[in-house]
Amino acid sequence: xxxxxxxxxxxxxxxxxxxxxxxxxKKVLAFMDFMPEADGHVLVVPKEAVAEIFDLSDIAGxxxxxxxxxxxxxxxxxxxxxxxxxxQLNGVxxxxxVPHVHFHxxxxxxxxxxxxxxxxxxxxxxxxxxxxxxxxxLEQSSELI
Numbered sequence: 001x002x003x004x005x006x007x008x009x010x011x012x013x014x015x016x017x018x019x020x021x022x023x024x025x026k027k028v029l030a031f032m033d034f035m036p037e038a039d040g041h042v043l044v045v046p047k048e049a050v051a052e053i054f055d056l057s058d059i060a061g062x063x064x065x066x067x068x069x070x071x072x073x074x075x076x077x078x079x080x081x082x083x084x085x086x087x088q089l090n091g092v093x094x095x096x097x098v099p100h101v102h103f104h105x106x107x108x109x110x111x112x113x114x115x116x117x118x119x120x121x122x123x124x125x126x127x128x129x130x131x132x133x134x135x136x137x138l139e140q141s142s143e144l145i
Contacts, residue, residue, distance in 0.1 A: 001091050001099050003051040009100035013047055020127045022134050023071065027063045030071050032127040033104070037114040040079045040107040040130050044068050051099040052090040064103060071105050074137035079130070081107030 004010070011017040012031070019031040022042055033041040044067050048060040056064070072084045085106040089096040106114070 001051040001096060003049055003055075004099045005049070007098050007100050009043075009045050009098055009102060010049065013045065020124070020131045022074075022131050023067065023138055025063070025067075027060060028067045030067055030105075032122075032131050034121055034127070035117065035119065036106075036122055036127075037104075037117055038081075038106050038108065038112065039126075040075050040081070040134070042071050042075060042105040042134065044071060044103040044105060046101060048101075050101050052096070053088060053101050054090065056101050068103050068105060070138065070141060071134070074134045074141065075105055075107050077137040078133035079107050082110055083108040 008017065012019045013029060019029075019034075021029065021031050023030040026047070028044060028046050030042055030044045033043050044064055046056060046060045046064050048057060050056050053061070068086055072086060075081070076084055085104070085108050087104045087106070088102070090101075108114075
């Protein structure tokens with residue numbers, strides 16, 4: 001997959017589009033998915049401009065994994081799901097739709113099916129209220145990114 005500087009995540013990283021931020025550092029941004037597959041679905045996006053994980057630098061990959069772990073712990077503490085699904089897709093055949101490497105952190109409950117992807121845009125107020133719960137948990141963590 002070829003990197004496209006006009007993809008939605010690149011625009012968010014440049015500040016051309018808004019998002020509901022959960023966590024940000026110099027190297028990574030975590031924000032609420034506007035079309036969540038479950039309530040509390042967070043995206044972790046490196047600020048490095050690469051389409052797939054194969055091109056991600058070792059440092060950015062390590063920072064992403066550290067951030068994914070922190071976000072997953074915060075989502076679990078904030079929302080109390082039975083499980084957490086972490087996914088990362090590479091290439092159209094794998095289901096990747098945005099040509100910027102990214103990771104999904106999705107809370108899971110045994111009795112809930114995932115919402116169909118790219119079908120429903122969540123209400124901004126709901127995303128913000130869930131993000132605030134997650135942020136509170138992140139603030140209580142002493143880890144640095």
